[in-house]
Structures are given as structure tokens and as C-alpha cells.
Amino acid sequence: MKEKLTSLRQKLFADSVRAFGVVSVIFLVSMAIAPAKNFFSEWRHYQHGYLKTIHNRSDANTLQRHFTSGIQQVWLPELGVVDRCTTCHVGLKEASLTDIPTQPYRKHPTIPHHLDQFGCTTCHRGQGAATTVSEAHSSTLAWEQPILPAKYIESSCGQCHRGQLPGTPQLNQGRALLAREGCLHCHTVKLSDGTTLKATDDPPSLSHIADKTSREWIFAWLKDPQAYASTATMPNFKLSDGDARDISAFLIANSTPVPGDTVTLSGKASADPAAGASLYGESFCASCHAVQNAAGNIVGGDVGPELTRVGTKAKPEWLQAWLRNPRVYDPATGMPHYRFSDAQIPTLAGFLQGKADSDFLANVHLDAATPEQIAHGKRLVSDYGCASCHEIAGIKEPENFAPELSRIGSKPVTQLIFLPGMQHTLPDYIAGKIKNPRAFSPGLKMPQYTFTSQQIDALSTALLSLNERSYSLPPSLQVPGRVETDYQPAGKAGKLMTDLACFSCHRINGHGGDMAPDLTWEGSSVQREWLVQFFKNPGTLRPALIRRMPRFNFTDSEANELTDYIMTVYQSPKIDRDSMPLSGYSQGEIELGKQLFYGKYSCQGCHIVDTKTDKGYIGPTLTHVGSRLTASWIYQWMKNPQSLRSGTVEPNRSMSDEDARALTAFLMSQKGGEKSSGGAKAAKTSSQTQEVAKR
Amino acid sequence: MKVHIEFLLGLTLLATSCSRKGASTPALKPTGVGAAIVESSGGKQFVQTGALLPQPVVVQVNDEKGTGVAGALVEFSAAQGVTFDPATALTDSSGQVTTNVSLGGMAGQYQITASTLDSSHKKVELQLVEIALGYQQTLGRRLNDQYCDRCHNSESTAERVSNYDNLEVKPHPFSEGEALNRMTDADLTAIITNGGPALQKSALMPAWGNTIGKSDIQALIAYIRAVSDPASRDAGPLFPPTPH
Numbered sequence: 001m002k003e004k005l006t007s008l009r010q011k012l013f014a015d016s017v018r019a020f021g022v023v024s025v026i027f028l029v030s031m032a033i034a035p036a037k038n039f040f041s042e043w044r045h046y047q048h049g050y051l052k053t054i055h056n057r058s059d060a061n062t063l064q065r066h067f068t069s070g071i072q073q074v075w076l077p078e079l080g081v082v083d084r085c086t087t088c089h090v091g092l093k094e095a096s097l098t099d100i101p102t103q104p105y106r107k108h109p110t111i112p113h114h115l116d117q118f119g120c121t122t123c124h125r126g127q128g129a130a131t132t133v134s135e136a137h138s139s140t141l142a143w144e145q146p147i148l149p150a151k152y153i154e155s156s157c158g159q160c161h162r163g164q165l166p167g168t169p170q171l172n173q174g175r176a177l178l179a180r181e182g183c184l185h186c187h188t189v190k191l192s193d194g195t196t197l198k199a200t201d202d203p204p205s206l207s208h209i210a211d212k213t214s215r216e217w218i219f220a221w222l223k224d225p226q227a228y229a230s231t232a233t234m235p236n237f238k239l240s241d242g243d244a245r246d247i248s249a250f251l252i253a254n255s256t257p258v259p260g261d262t263v264t265l266s267g268k269a270s271a272d273p274a275a276g277a278s279l280y281g282e283s284f285c286a287s288c289h290a291v292q293n294a295a296g297n298i299v300g301g302d303v304g305p306e307l308t309r310v311g312t313k314a315k316p317e318w319l320q321a322w323l324r325n326p327r328v329y330d331p332a333t334g335m336p337h338y339r340f341s342d343a344q345i346p347t348l349a350g351f352l353q354g355k356a357d358s359d360f361l362a363n364v365h366l367d368a369a370t371p372e373q374i375a376h377g378k379r380l381v382s383d384y385g386c387a388s389c390h391e392i393a394g395i396k397e398p399e400n401f402a403p404e405l406s407r408i409g410s411k412p413v414t415q416l417i418f419l420p421g422m423q424h425t426l427p428d429y430i431a432g433k434i435k436n437p438r439a440f441s442p443g444l445k446m447p448q449y450t451f452t453s454q455q456i457d458a459l460s461t462a463l464l465s466l467n468e469r470s471y472s473l474p475p476s477l478q479v480p481g482r483v484e485t486d487y488q489p490a491g492k493a494g495k496l497m498t499d500l501a502c503f504s505c506h507r508i509n510g511h512g513g514d515m516a517p518d519l520t521w522e523g524s525s526v527q528r529e530w531l532v533q534f535f536k537n538p539g540t541l542r543p544a545l546i547r548r549m550p551r552f553n554f555t556d557s558e559a560n561e562l563t564d565y566i567m568t569v570y571q572s573p574k575i576d577r578d579s580m581p582l583s584g585y586s587q588g589e590i591e592l593g594k595q596l597f598y599g600k601y602s603c604q605g606c607h608i609v610d611t612k613t614d615k616g617y618i619g620p621t622l623t624h625v626g627s628r629l630t631a632s633w634i635y636q637w638m639k640n641p642q643s644l645r646s647g648t649v650e651p652n653r654s655m656s657d658e659d660a661r662a663l664t665a666f667l668m669s670q671k672g673g674e675k676s677s678g679g680a681k682a683a684k685t686s687s688q689t690q691e692v693a694k695r
Numbered sequence: 696m697k698v699h700i701e702f703l704l705g706l707t708l709l710a711t712s713c714s715r716k717g718a719s720t721p722a723l724k725p726t727g728v729g730a731a732i733v734e735s736s737g738g739k740q741f742v743q744t745g746a747l748l749p750q751p752v753v754v755q756v757n758d759e760k761g762t763g764v765a766g767a768l769v770e771f772s773a774a775q776g777v778t779f780d781p782a783t784a785l786t787d788s789s790g791q792v793t794t795n796v797s798l799g800g801m802a803g804q805y806q807i808t809a810s811t812l813d814s815s816h817k818k819v820e821l822q823l824v825e826i827a828l829g830y831q832q833t834l835g836r837r838l839n840d841q842y843c844d845r846c847h848n849s850e851s852t853a854e855r856v857s858n859y860d861n862l863e864v865k866p867h868p869f870s871e872g873e874a875l876n877r878m879t880d881a882d883l884t885a886i887i888t889n890g891g892p893a894l895q896k897s898a899l900m901p902a903w904g905n906t907i908g909k910s911d912i913q914a915l916i917a918y919i920r921a922v923s924d925p926a927s928r929d930a931g932p933l934f935p936p937t938p939h
Contacts, residue, residue, distance in 0.1 A: 101932035102801055109802055109829040110917070112910070150745030150776075150800030167834035167914075170743060299853075453795065454747050544856040605846070605862055605899040615861035618845050642906065649842060652905035 042132050043071065046088035050105055059096050066094065071131060074119040078474055081119035083128035085136065089120075112167075122469065123156035124148055139425075144413055148464070151457055152427050155409065158465025160473060162191065163481020174462030176200075177455060182233055185389040186402035186446075192471040193478060201233055205330060205391035210255035212318045212329070216364040218248040221313075226450055228313070228360060229306040231290060231298055235447035238438065243380055249369030250377025254393060258329055260321075276351020279344060287515065287547040288335075288504070291355065301547065303504060303515070304335060311356030320349045327499060336501040339553035384445055402446065409467030430460045485510035493565030500552060508570065515547055518645060521572035525644075527582065528567050530628045535559040541620040574643060580631035585665035593666025596659055606650075609670055619650060624672035635664045723785050726766030728814045729756035735791055738823040741922060743833050745776075748796045754809045754821055755791045763790020773807045774934035776800055802829030802921075803931035828921055829931070835918025838911055839869065842903065864897035872923035880929075883916045 013019040047069055054063040072086040091097040091105040092115060100106045108115065121128040127143040130136040137147045148156065154171040164172045178184060184199040191197065209218065220227070222244040225234040239247070280286070285307075290300035292308040300306075314322070321328065323345050326335040340348065378395075385401040386392060408430065416429045419439055432439075434456050437446035451459065487509040489497050497503070503512035506519045522531075536559055538549040554562075571577075597603045606618040609625075625634070636643070638660035641650040655663070737752035756767040769792040771779040776799030784792045798805050805827060810820045828836060839847075847866045849859035859865065867874050875883075885893045887907070891900035907915070920929040 099932075101803065101934065106801075110831045110913070151743075151747075151797065153745065154743075166837045167830055169833065169837065170746065454749065457747060544858075546853060600898065602898040602901070605901070606858065617856060617858045617861050651901045651903050653902060654905045 043087045046104055047090065050090040053100070053105055057096075063091075063094060063096070074116060074128075076117075076119050079119065079122055080469075080472060081122060081128060083119040083121050084131055085120040085124075085126075085128060086115075087131060088133070122159075122473075123153065125156075139413065145410070146425060149425075149427060152461050152464050155461045155464035158462065159467065159470040160477045161479045161481070162193075163479070170458045170461050171465065173455070174458035174460070177451075177459050178462050180233070181449065181451075182235070182389055183405075183459075186385060188400060188404045188406065189466060190404070190406040191466075192473075193475070193480070198484075202332070202334065203233070203389040206251055206255070206386075207391055207393040208255055208258045208329065210252050211257055211315070212322075213313050213315060214361075215248045215252045215366055215369075216361050217313050218251055219244050219366060220361055220364050222247055228309055230292065231302065231306045235449045237384060237445075237447045239380075245366060246369075246373045246377035247380050247386075248366070248377070249373045250375075250381060251392070253369060253374045254378070256393065260328055272347060273351055273354055276347050276354070279348050280351055282551065283338060283348070284548050284550040287550070301515070303513070307352065307355055309355060309357040309360055311353040312358070312360050314352070316349065316353055319352060320345050323348055334501050334504040336504070336550070336552065337499045338550070341553060405463060406466055407468055407471070409464040410469070427460055427464060430463050431456050434459055483510060487511035489565065489569070491565070493561050496558060496562055516549065519566070519570060521570055521575070521644065523567045523570035524572040524575040524577060525629060525633045527628060527630060528563060531563045531566065532559050535562060543621060544617045572644065575630075575632050575636055577630050577632055580635055580664065582631055583626070583668060583671075585668060589662050589665035590669045591666075593662035593664070593669075596663055597666055600659075601653060601655075601663070609667075622667060622670055624670065626668040626671040629667075631664050631668050634667050635660050638663050723768055723783055725768035725785060725812075727756075727764040727786065729764040729767045729786075729790070729811055730759045730813050730819065731757045731761075732769070732809055732811050732819050732821040733757060734821060734823060737796075739825065739924070741826045741828055741832075741836065742798060744798065744802050744827045744829055745800045746797060746827075748798065748825060751793045751795050752807065752809075752823065752825075753791055753793045755789070756786045756811050757790060765790060767811050769809055769811050771796075771807060771809050772936045773805055774799055775937050777805055777807070777934075796825065798825055798827040799934065801932070801934070802827050802832065804926060804933045806933065806935050808936045824926075824933075826921055826930075828918070831914045831917040832921045833918075834911070835914035835916070835921075838907065838915050839918055842907065843869070843915070862899055864899055866900065869919045869922055870924045872925040872927060875919060875923050876925070876927045880916055883919065884912055887912050887915065 012022045047067075050067070051064075054060050054067075057063065067090060070087075071084055074081060074083040074086065086092060089104045091100065092108040094107050097105060097107040119128065120126070124147055125145045126136050126147040127140070127145070128136070130140075130143070134140070135143065139146045151170075154168040157165060157168050158171050158175070161168075164175075178189075179197065179200040182199065182201060182203065184197055185203070189197040221234070222237065222239055223241070224236060225232040226236065286300040288301040288303035290298045290302060290306045290308075292306070293299050298306070310319075318329070322335075323338070323340055325337050326333045327337055381387065381392060381395055382398075385398050387395040387397045388401045391397075409426070411426060413424055413426055413429075416424075416426070417440065418424050418429060419432060422428055422432055433446075434449065434451060436448070438444055438448065488494060488511075489508070502508075502519075505513045505516040507514060508519045526534075534549075535552075535554050538551055540548065597609065603609075604614040604616050606616040608614040608616055608621045609623060611623060633644070637650070638653075638655050639657075640652050641648050642652055733755050735753040735755045737748065737750050740748045740750060742748050752771075754769060756764045756769060758764050763786065765786055765788050767786045767790070768783065769786060770783045771794055772782075773779075773796075778797045780795045780797075782794070784794065786792050792809075796807065803826075805825045807823045807825060808820050809823070810818050813819050845855070846858045846862060847868055849857055849868065851857040869875065878886075882894060886896065886900065888902065888904035890902035891897040893902075903912070917929075920927040921931060923930065926933075
């Protein structure tokens with residue numbers, strides 16, 4: 001072997017000329033490596049492939065003209081974008097290439113942004129500067145961030161857009177879950193604009209819990225909250241029997257009674273389930289509270305807790321006191337003070353007490369708590385961070401109890417510990433952690449949630465939007481979301497509105513719920529007399545809605561107080577209430593308005609003016625609209641409904657002033673009482689009328 | 696060679712959300728053999744690209760008499776990027792198999808094949824189509840919910856009562872491909888923007904041009920095209936199952 005090498009060397013380098021020749025050849029070959037690598041590079045294959053693909057198309061000439069060979073680049077220094085993706089993804093901007101089924105040559109789907117303004121990696125991640133498929137798309141030694149899987153793509157919208165977007169349902173849902181399911185009580189999330197995300201749920205205080213429920217219930221609840229109510233927000237901490245026993249012992253021992261809270265009322269809980277059920281229905285409890293029906297479906301709202309087994313949880317005397325005035329036990333509750341009469345309270349309490357499940361506590365037998373158990377329970381309450389969510393007397397709310405998630409969406413994979421069999425990507429890690437947190441280490445405190453796969457995807461999407469890029473993008477690109485104000489009405493009426501929890505359903509001046517109409521300009525909208533009557537006996541405005549304004553037992557002075565405040569304070573600057581009269585329109589105007597209503601604008605598709613002929617079920621019924629709304633409000637509404645209530649479904653018909661005035665005249669003539677006399681569509685079969693009645 | 700590379704790239708793009716479970720599933724031993732495979736539920740669903748279908752796909756293996764067969768091996772396949780959980784399974788006591796499906800990253804129609812072997816080891820197949828909505832169609836779907844669905848969808852739920860029956864002239868449901876596929880995008884834009892009278896149709900269809908923006912109307916049309924049945928020419932590409 002050695003001899004062979006020696007002889008080869010002697011042959012090649014026998015004399016200086018030959019040696020020079022050999023070295024030159026080696027030199028030339030090595031010089032050719034770089035151009036050869038370039039010539040055989042992957043992207044050239046894709047560009048050749050593209051040219052072949054477009055070759056036989058009818059628009060080949062145009063496409064050919066748009067095509068530039070060589071490495072392409074989108075360079076946006078402000079965004080930190082150097083994206084060469086368009087080198088291979090040649091057809092992204094070609095409108096005609098929607099008939100090519102897949103990338104790299106298909107046109108980019110239509111989105112509200114332009115490629116040249118944002119590049120590719122701003123949304124898709126990956127390594128923009130790379131010029132090979134694997135380096136651009138996957139994690140490499142030099143680049144960690146692989147392409148974002150399609151199912152999480154909406155997270156990229158969330159880097160700039162702080163609020164809800166109509167085109168990103170998954171991101172919206174994930175953000176709502178993040179705020180509603182308790183995540184933000186333990187995890188801090190700061191945004192690049194300096195704000196901190198706020199939880200929207202309101203876990204109850206446990207400082208007086210012995211008034212409300214038994215230790216046995218607490219034990220069973222701690223062991224499995226979803227066994228009590230499948231919709232419970234409280235996650236499962238997988239507590240041992242001993243730990244649940246000790247925590248329940250501590251919470252009961254730590255509880256102090258609320259004065260006046262458990263006063264037994266004169267009436268005993270009534271055993272009349274029918275009366276209770278109808279009071280439950282009339283009070284529209286189901287607008288906020290759900291109950292599981294016999295078929296296993298959850299029916300009702302999710303503003304308050306599910307009541308399927310409330311009789312197993314609530315102590316009878318507490319429940320009565322709560323129904324009488326919930327604000328005694330919890331001054332900040334979202335439950336209205338209904339002003340039930342002394343006769344109504346036991347009826348409703350009895351009905352709710354009947355919603356019990358004897359199985360839930362059947363196997364719970366707790367001996368009297370020992371001081372050691374109570375002390376151990378207190379330690380556990382601190383260890384598990386219970387006070388992050390719940391107010392507990394004597395326990396301080398822990399700060400930064402769980403890791404901050406402000407930049408979780410770009411956490412380096414090298415800092416993550418994966419489970420065996422998991423793909424080593426950040427989205428998989430986040431989803432895995434939400435799905436089964438304790439699998440990552442039995443000592444972890446994060447509890448077990450009962451999210452569906454779809455909810456986990458949504459939450460992961462929301463978390464992936466919290467990343468470094470959202471901090472590094474120019475602030476001018478940030479699109480703020482809807483700002484929740486801390487508006488509070490003043491004075492006596494303000495106190496009344498807090499007592500009635502108006503803001504649980506209604507929004508005013510940027511504060512409150514979305515279930516019922518925004519009342520910011522209610523004073524410009526309605527007539528005083530109507531409002532007083534509505535408070536005393538709320539009728540149905542929208543027949544198709546199942547959530548309605550409950551009836552509170554107002555005193556006359558309360559109804560007047562509230563009406564006066566609304567009429568004075570909630571006025572729109574766009575509306576001059578007195579600019580148009582409530583009545584006295586000419587018959588000609590009214591008749592013209594009627595023709596427009598049934599003809600040109602066909603309002604009867606959505607509204608009912610004459611119950612004999614009209615069947616529209618989408619907008620409010622207008623049979624009494626002339627005694628309900630002000631003329632100036634109707635006029636402005638005709639001109640531009642969205643200017644009065646953004647997002648309302650009523651289309652803006654860009655009506656002329658004359659049309660709007662005539663329609664206002666016609667609608668103001670609808671004062672209830674005797675029906676308007678037929679009209680163009682008067683002739684209807686009786687079966688159709690019955691159909692309306694049935695609905 | 697080049698074709699091969701193109702295919703590889705498509706694979707890389709689509710496979711980012713590829714199944715984790717399929718690979719490690721231990722071989723299943725069928726204990727029953729059927730003669731036919733039919734859909735029980737879950738076909739023709741719509742979901743955003745890459746996302747999990749809201750309902751699982753349930754198929755049933757039947758014998759010659761149409762009775763469910765337990766223990767038959769069912770295998771699901773689709774284009775690259777579509778994942779099944781599980782991808783293969785044995786039918787339960789009623790002859791059914793349930794699988795959760797995530798669609799691929801490209802908008803379009805995904806063909807899904809469920810197959811089983813009959814007693815003569817011949818493959819019997821069932822084809823379903825699921826639809827992945829891109830950004831525009833997803834936006835259109837949301838706008839449809841807000842503005843159109845109450846009249847154009849005759850189905851009522853307790854939470855959402857349909858207005859369809861109340862209308863003297865019945866609107867077209869958006870799944871009604873027979874009628875809507877004949878209308879051009881320009882027609883649809885005109886009727887949405889200017890109302891029914893723009894195409895000599897009922898004034899019960901109001902003009903939305905001042906309420907819904909131009910690009911939102913395009914999004915609505917993209918959605919209408921995506922969900923029409925039979926599929927519209929503009930429904931997006933059809934992704935057949937990738938052969939093994």
C-alpha cells in the first residue's frame with residue numbers, strides 16, 4: 001500500500017512541469033466547486049419546474065414576463081424580514097395560478113395583507129434567508145424556528161391584532177379561553193404595549209364558604225369538579241383523599257360567617273316544583289345559568305355557574321338568603337338583586353333545592369377535622385396557589401405563581417423538555433402541556449383541564465401569538481382591541497345599577513357584557529313612558545331570542561330613578577331628541593312610508609308591523625314602535641344604523657332624507673292598539689297566520 | 696427527477712402537522728370481515744385549513760345483509776397533511792369506527808377514503824369529502840353567520856330561529872349548488888351589493904353594499920363557492936388520497 005502511494009507520488013510529481021500540471025488541475029477543479037454547487041442548487045430545479053409548468057398555459061407569456069430567474073428576496077429591515085421564499089414559491093402573486101393545487105407554484109390565498117409589506121416569515125415563521133427546502137422549513141442547528149403548522153397560522157395575526165378579528169375564529173376562541181378558564185390568574189401575560197391581559201372569570205371568595213356549603217361537598221368538588229358540573233371552570237388538581245380532606249378541613253375552619261347571610265326566612269322552602277319552575281323561567285335564570293337536561297345536553301347561559309346539582313351544594317338557608325339579596329354574601333357578584341318577594345324566595349329556593357344528586361356525596365364520610373389536618377390543609381392551599389384565583393382570608397395572593405407566558409410563543413425548543421414520542425416542536429409542546437400537564441413531571445402543580453382537542457388547538461394558537469416578534473414589530477403596526485373601561489354610573493342610579501348587575505348583560509360606555517343591547521345612547525333612543533313601563537314589566541321585543549330582560553320587582557321610585565338617569569345621561573350627540581315630533585305626521589307621509597316599508601325596502605322580511613300579515617323574525621317587532629322609540633332616533637337609524645349601534649345587522653340602505661322621513665312617519669304611527677288597516681299584503685291565508693302564532 | 700423534488704416539497708409543506716400516532720400503532724388483527732363500508736356521519740364538514748373537523752368521521756362496515764360487522768379492520772387515507780386519529784381501527788360491536796380528522800394546510804376539498812377488506816381479500820372503499828376553508832372563506836363563513844344565515848338557512852335551533860319560512864319568496868340556501876353555481880361572481884356581487892332587484896329578484900333581499908365592505912363581499916362569495924353542493928368550479932382544488 002505504502003509503496004503504491006510512493007510510486008503514485010513519484011509519477012505525478014516526477015518533475016516540476018508535471019507537478020505544476022497536477023496542481024493546476026486540482027486548483028481548477030476546486031475553483032469549479034462553488035459554481036457547480038450553485039448550478040445544481042435546489043432552487044434552480046424549482047425555477048425550471050415552474051417554467052415547465054407555465055410553458056403550455058394560455059397566459060404563459062404574461063407569467064414568463066413576471067418571472068425573474070435567480071434568488072429572489074423580500075427585504076423589510078423594519079420588520080427584520082429577509083425572505084427568499086419567493087425564489088422557489090414563484091407563483092405566489094400570480095392571480096391566475098389558483099388552478100395549481102399546491103405549493104410551491106400556487107397563488108397565495110387572498111388575505112388582507114400584501115406579501116411585499118410583510119414578507120413570508122412574519123406569518124409563517126421558518127428561516128427566510130435560507131435557500132434550501134430543509135433549511136427554510138425545518139429546525140436546523142443554526143435556526144430553531146421551523147415553519148408554523150397551518151392549524152396555528154391565525155396566531156400570526158395575533159402578533160399585531162390585539163382584538164377579535166372576524167376571520168380568525170380559532171385565535172378569538174383561544175384568547176377567550178385564556179381569559180375565561182383561569183389561566184391568567186396564575187400566569188402573567190404582558191403585551192408589547194405594556195398592558196397585562198386580564199382574566200374575565202370571577203372565581204368566588206372562599207372566606208365565608210361554610211355559610212354556603214358543607215365540608216363534604218368541598219371534598220367531593222376538590223376531588224372532581226366536573227363530576228359536580230360538567231361545565232365547571234375549576235380544573236382537577238388530582239388531589240389524594242387525604243389532601244382533599246385536609247383542604248376541606250382548612251377551608252371550613254378558616255371560614256367566617258357573613259352577618260345576616262344565613263338568616264332563616266319565615267317561609268320554608270316550598271315543595272311546589274311547578275310554581276318554582278315557572279318563576280325560574282319568568283326570571284330568565286337560564287339566560288345566565290345552565291342546567292343539564294334529561295338528554296344530557298347543557299341548556300342555558302354560561303355567565304353564572306351550572307345549576308344541575310345546586311341542591312347538593314347549597315345550604316337551604318344560604319340559598320334563600322342569596323336569592324333575597326346576593327350582594328350580602330358577595331358584594332361584587334354578577335348576579336342581580338332580583339327583589340323577590342318573601343313568598344317568591346322559598347318557592348324558587350325549593351325548586352333549586354330539588355336539583356340535587358344524592359350520588360354525588362354518597363361515598364363521602366369525613367371525620368371531624370384535627371388541628372394537624374387543618375394546618376396541613378393550609379399548607380396545601382398555599383402550595384397549590386389556591387389564592388391565585390380565590391380570595392381566602394389569611395392567605396395572600398401569590399405573585400408570579402406560575403411562569404410568565406408573555407413570550408411563550410417563541411420559547412427556544414432547547415429549553416423545553418419533551419415527553420417520549422412527542423415531536424420536538426414548540427406547538428406540540430404547548431398543546432401537550434395543556435392536554436396533560438402532570439405527565440411532564442408528577443410534581444408539577446398545574447391542574448388537569450378538560451379541554452377538547454379543538455379547544456387545545458385554539459389555546460395553543462393564542463399562546464403562539466405571544467412571541468418575540470410581537471414585541472419587535474414596529475408599534476405603528478399594532479392594532480388595539482376593544483378597550484374595556486372601568487365606567488361606573490354615578491349617584492343613586494349608579495348604586496341601583498350595580499345592585500341590579502346591569503353590567504353583567506349590558507354594555508355602557510365601554511364597560512359590561514355583550515348579552516343584551518349596548519345602552520350607551522339609550523336615552524336618545526326610547527321614550528320615557530315606555531321605559532318606566534318596561535322596567536316594571538319587560539315585554540318581548542325580539543320574539544326569536546331566548547335570552548331576555550328579567551323582571552325585577554321594582555318600586556315606582558326605583559323605576560323612575562333609573563329612567564330619569566338613563567334619559568338624562570345616556571344621550572347621543574348625534575341625536576337631538578326634540579328635532580322631530582313623536583306624532584302629528586301627515587297622512588300622506590305615513591302612507592308613503594308604508595309603501596316604502598312594504599315595497600322598496602321590504603322591511604317585513606325581518607320586522608313585524610302588522611301581526612296579521614308580517615312574519616319577519618329577525619329584528620324587533622315594531623307593532624308599538626311609535627310609543628317606544630323617539631322619531632329622531634328612528635330617522636337617524638334609517639339613515640345609518642351602524643352609526644348608532646356598530647355591528648348591528650340592519651343594513652344601511654343609504655336612504656334619501658325624504659324616504660327616511662316618510663318611514664319615520666309610518667313607524668311613529670305604530671302605537672300599538674288598533675291595527676293598521678291591511679295594506680298591500682293584507683290578504684293572507686289563515687294557516688300562515690297560525691304559523692306565526694305557533695312560533 | 697424534478698417531479699420527484701416537487702413532490703417532496705409539497706410533502707414537506709403539508710407534512711408539518713403530520714400524524715404522530717399512525718406510525719406507532721401496533722398491527723391490529725381483524726376478527727370480522729364485511730362486504731361494504733358506509734358513512735354513518737361526519738362527511739362534508741367545513742373547517743379552517745389544518746384544523747380538526749368539529750365532528751368525528753364515523754363509518755360502518757356491513758355484511759351482505761347490511762348489518763354491522765364487529766372487529767373488521769378499517770383504514771383511513773387521504774392526501775398528505777391530513778391526519779387521522781386513529782388511522783386504522785377495528786369496528787366496534789355495532790360495526791362502526793370513529794376517527795378524528797385534521798385537514799391539510801391548503802384550502803380545498805379533501806377526499807377521504809375509508810377501506811376494509813372483504814372475505815375474498817378485495818378492498819371495499821368509501822369516499823368522503825371534507826372541506827378546508829382558507830382565510831377568505833373562514834371570514835365569509837363568519838359574515839354569513841352574522842348577516843345571511845338567518846334567512847338563507849332553513850334550519851332552526853333553539854338559540855337561532857330561522858327566518859326562512861317567514862319569507863314570501865324563499866332565498867337560496869348556500870349549499871344549493873344547482874342554482875348558485877350558475878351565477879357568476881359578478882351576479883353574486885351585484886345582488887349582495889344592490890339587493891334582489893339588481894337581478895330582477897325579490898326586494899326582500901336587501902342591498903348590503905353600504906354595510907358589508909367590498910372585500911368582505913368577496914369573502915362571502917368565496918365561502919358560498921366553497922360550500923356549494925354539488926361543488927362549484929371555484930370550490931378550490933380537490934386533493935385525492937395519496938397512494939401508499
